[in-house]
Amino acid sequence: MTIQKKENAIVEEFRLFDDWMDKYAHLIELGKELPLIDEKYKTNQYLISGCQSRVWLFAELDNDGKIIFTADSDAVITKGIISLLIRALSGHTPKEILDAGLGFLDEIGLKEHLSPTRANGLVSMIKQIQFYARAFQLKSRIKK
Amino acid sequence: MTIQKKENAIVEEFRLFDDWMDKYAHLIELGKELPLIDEKYKTNQYLISGCQSRVWLFAELDNDGKIIFTADSDAVITKGIISLLIRALSGHTPKEILDAGLGFLDEIGLKEHLSPTRANGLVSMIKQIQFYARAFQLKSRIKK
Amino acid sequence: MLDINQIRNDFPILQQTVNGKPLVYFDNAATTQKPMQVIDRMSRYYKNENSNVHRGVHYLSQVATEAYEASRTYIANYIHASDPSEIVFTRGTTESINLVASVFESFIKEEDEIVITSMEHHSNLVPWQQLCFRTGARLVVVKASVDGELDTREFEKALNDKTRLVAIAHISNVLGTINPVKEITRLAHAAGSVVVIDGAQAIAHLPVNVADIDCEFYAFSGHKTYAPMGIGVLYGKKKWLEKLSPYQYGGEMIESVRFDKTIFNSLPYKFEAGTPNVAGALGLEEAMRYIAGFGVDEIKQYEDKLMDYATGELKKLEGMQIIGTAKQKAAVISFVIEGIHAYDLGTLLDKMGVALRTGNHCAQPLVESYGLTSTVRISLAMYNTLEEIDIFMGALQKAVSMLR
Amino acid sequence: MLDINQIRNDFPILQQTVNGKPLVYFDNAATTQKPMQVIDRMSRYYKNENSNVHRGVHYLSQVATEAYEASRTYIANYIHASDPSEIVFTRGTTESINLVASVFESFIKEEDEIVITSMEHHSNLVPWQQLCFRTGARLVVVKASVDGELDTREFEKALNDKTRLVAIAHISNVLGTINPVKEITRLAHAAGSVVVIDGAQAIAHLPVNVADIDCEFYAFSGHKTYAPMGIGVLYGKKKWLEKLSPYQYGGEMIESVRFDKTIFNSLPYKFEAGTPNVAGALGLEEAMRYIAGFGVDEIKQYEDKLMDYATGELKKLEGMQIIGTAKQKAAVISFVIEGIHAYDLGTLLDKMGVALRTGNHCAQPLVESYGLTSTVRISLAMYNTLEEIDIFMGALQKAVSMLR
Ligand SMILES: Cc1ncc(COP(=O)(O)O)c(C=O)c1O
Numbered sequence A, B: 001m002t003i004q005k006k007e008n009a010i011v012e013e014f015r016l017f018d019d020w021m022d023k024y025a026h027l028i029e030l031g032k033e034l035p036l037i038d039e040k041y042k043t044n045q046y047l048i049s050g051c052q053s054r055v056w057l058f059a060e061l062d063n064d065g066k067i068i069f070t071a072d073s074d075a076v077i078t079k080g081i082i083s084l085l086i087r088a089l090s091g092h093t094p095k096e097i098l099d100a101g102l103g104f105l106d107e108i109g110l111k112e113h114l115s116p117t118r119a120n121g122l123v124s125m126i127k128q129i130q131f132y133a134r135a136f137q138l139k140s141r142i143k144k
Numbered sequence C, D: 001m002l003d004i005n006q007i008r009n010d011f012p013i014l015q016q017t018v019n020g021k022p023l024v025y026f027d028n029a030a031t032t033q034k035p036m037q038v039i040d041r042m043s044r045y046y047k048n049e050n051s052n053v054h055r056g057v058h059y060l061s062q063v064a065t066e067a068y069e070a071s072r073t074y075i076a077n078y079i080h081a082s083d084p085s086e087i088v089f090t091r092g093t094t095e096s097i098n099l100v101a102s103v104f105e106s107f108i109k110e111e112d113e114i115v116i117t118s119m120e121h122h123s124n125l126v127p128w129q130q131l132c133f134r135t136g137a138r139l140v141v142v143k144a145s146v147d148g149e150l151d152t153r154e155f156e157k158a159l160n161d162k163t164r165l166v167a168i169a170h171i172s173n174v175l176g177t178i179n180p181v182k183e184i185t186r187l188a189h190a191a192g193s194v195v196v197i198d199g200a201q202a203i204a205h206l207p208v209n210v211a212d213i214d215c216e217f218y219a220f221s222g223h224k225t226y227a228p229m230g231i232g233v234l235y236g237k238k239k240w241l242e243k244l245s246p247y248q249y250g251g252e253m254i255e256s257v258r259f260d261k262t263i264f265n266s267l268p269y270k271f272e273a274g275t276p277n278v279a280g281a282l283g284l285e286e287a288m289r290y291i292a293g294f295g296v297d298e299i300k301q302y303e304d305k306l307m308d309y310a311t312g313e314l315k316k317l318e319g320m321q322i323i324g325t326a327k328q329k330a331a332v333i334s335f336v337i338e339g340i341h342a343y344d345l346g347t348l349l350d351k352m353g354v355a356l357r358t359g360n361h362c363a364q365p366l367v368e369s370y371g372l373t374s375t376v377r378i379s380l381a382m383y384n385t386l387e388e389i390d391i392f393m394g395a396l397q398k399a400v401s402m403l404r
């Protein structure tokens, strides 16, 4: 499935809920399902700064050149948010990730309904994901 | 004439003018009639600080133990103001000067119609006059 | 008795709904809302009186100057300063404290000590820490008990003949503790030290009497006491303000200038460089008049009732840990709930119309001393009600059930 | 073409009478009046959006933070900064300049030189003078000509490899001279120096383009550009702001704190300690939008017409000496009349409803360089009219006849 298709699926899914409390309840469920980072990566090195809660993000390249993300946070709503990002972007090539528009974040209202502090957290998460993508892209170019 | 009587006379005099422009014209006339300070006293030592224009004030004791004030300013309205003070207070004993209420300044509207900057100037002038009175009082006590 | 409905009517923002729910504003320690009287005072100033102050000979300048100086006098009386010249207008508490910390540098030597407490807001911590870094002086931290109380005996131990300055919050913005500032000032004076009090959280909630406390400096912000942003006060004892050098240069703080020499103006102008926030000062006066109209003691009594009720209700929740259980508290309750992140609670409560704060509340060392990174904090004001506490409790229970 | 009547209707204070006469407000260099749009913007903020910014998770905090940051962005674009993080909110020009002068201290050594001009306001003079006193550096003063112009060749002579910083007014608040700041910046850069521009008098009257000027720092006040008091801006090139240490400590400028160590936040927050004046920032944005709605170029053209007319009329008076006759002038005319004290004129003109300023205008060395202690200054704004100049001239003639 392309990133765009996954984004669409997430948008559809959130459309089921009218009320923000229900959307949050869903986000919390998703948070609980987050592919958890290996405990050994829950160190300062993998901590994303700029969030009100602590978020750790780890990335590795699989054999097909696709990036696999795992993450964790001490706040479950934050886990829900990063789990959405991972669902959309994990398992894709660096280029695909860097090209992704991530319009779904606006469409499901995540940006609008999150305070700038939290939006900043979101921005920091996205930045960190793109940072990994760029790093892997560079690495593979150097190898060639 | 007591200070109070002189104050009353000044208040009566200003009552003749309805309009503030006329009161100012009168103040300017009075400024021109100010008993001028001897040029040799127009030094920093006799300068009153805190006025927007420069004001010099000199005081000496006459043989009857009364203080004679002379003054000058580079602004003629300021001269008018200090001339009022001198008219009311010059030729009186230190004690009389220190006891004077100076209510006429309020009555003719000088305080109200002068900005605090200028009121400060007025306050500085009064303070300086009282300073002289106190100094002469002290001197005469020491002599006794 | 306060008529809270009438008070609430004075605050336009309280009529708002947030996310379709009536706004419950429990973030008053961050900033209070403003009554119409204060908002109107500022508008009226700009519509009728606006001018630069002090140096003008013209009518508006006179009007503005008199209004500005009358505000200074009102505030001086309000906090029982001995003279209006002891009131320096600043941007707020942070600037007031930074001002003292900056100009106090010439009185600090390498062997000296500066005493603060473990419950200080960063604004009453980092300025002193950095002053110590610059001068080599030692920063001594008196630790609060687990309850969030300061033991005056601990203070006595921390004080000695090297102590130059004691800086302490009147009320902790995290714990709500009302500190015994008068007693601490007495002890500090006995050790020959100067005392700076951070009154940011006290000014809206307690009668503040600097003459009675006898502190050398007292700092507070307008925006935390129903007044506008961008205005605050540094009270300083005349003797001390006179001793200190200016902080910023330019405008009214100058008496005369030559390229090789400048003579500074008298107090309080020496510390007010540049055009002041006249509208802000007038707004602050208006806010203090507003409070005085009800009586700070009345307000304190009412807020205490709110505090007792909220504390009692919170304690009923499973896993509830109230951070800060001092005997003397005002207006602030911090808490955490076992197994739930403060940020998650704050987010969901916001969606239910309750505005409160989560995080370290700019007092990171204090929050970390409880082994936490974050607490939930509700902070109350005179316009809050028992009903709002009920709404908050309902929302909190719902949030907890979603997150467990 | 500006519709001045419409503009005047936006400014409630202009409808006033003073001493029974319609107010003629010619003291705009001291502070400008505020349009309803700006006054309302602040009221609206306090009625609907008020909250502390940045750290809150709740709705109002989000609204306030977004509004505050949007103001920063608008202002960045308005003056052509390359990034919003180059805009630091301060109380005003004086604070902006003091901030730079304070944190620049670590870059100044005893052999260094700081160059200013003879026409600086005390706020752009004393901070540098005191910095020189503290560090032992030399204060070099480039003298303006009798006309009130700066000769760039004089500047070139003053600059050398010891020059660390050049501080200069964009427009003189006494002479009205528009200084060639772009050319001077180029020369200063060639000598390896940093440039600080005092834009207090420029921001309301000229299009300000910091990218084009290429200066390192640019300072201005809100209250001199139709915006509220208590808010101002320090523009700084990112590279420089990053290099400099913080000025005040506490609140949002902090990333993390331990008792033995503090990490500061990123730009621009590093320089914004404590709760900012959010309402003030919004008011400033609104004022800039108001100006932009007419076009600064249009405004400049109109004000030039006023300047030409007023200058021509003044010159007809016997004994008139205009102080400052540079080719490029804006909005300000200073003068003296032979044998008459400025203070006397100011007092009588006030009684006739004309608000203007007399004195040394916080530029004592400049005024004294003309052998004067005081000038009369009229300073214009976009809402002034040719008719007001006629009223002023009539009043001036009457005052002169009374005083001669
Ligand atoms: C105890 C305490 N001190 C200082 C401050 C700083 O106040 P301001 O941000 O108004 O300067 C605050 C406000 O957050 C506070 O609660």
Ligand SMILES: Cc1ncc(COP(=O)(O)O)c(C=O)c1O
Pocket (backbone or CB within 6 Å): C251, C273, C274, C275, C276, D029, D030, D092, D093, D094, D095, D121, D123, D124, D169, D171, D172, D173, D198, D200, D201, D221, D362
């Ligand atoms: C040229 C100049 N610089 C600086 C200032 C100081 O501005 P503020 O008082 O707003 O800080 C002024 C205003 O008087 C000015 O005219």
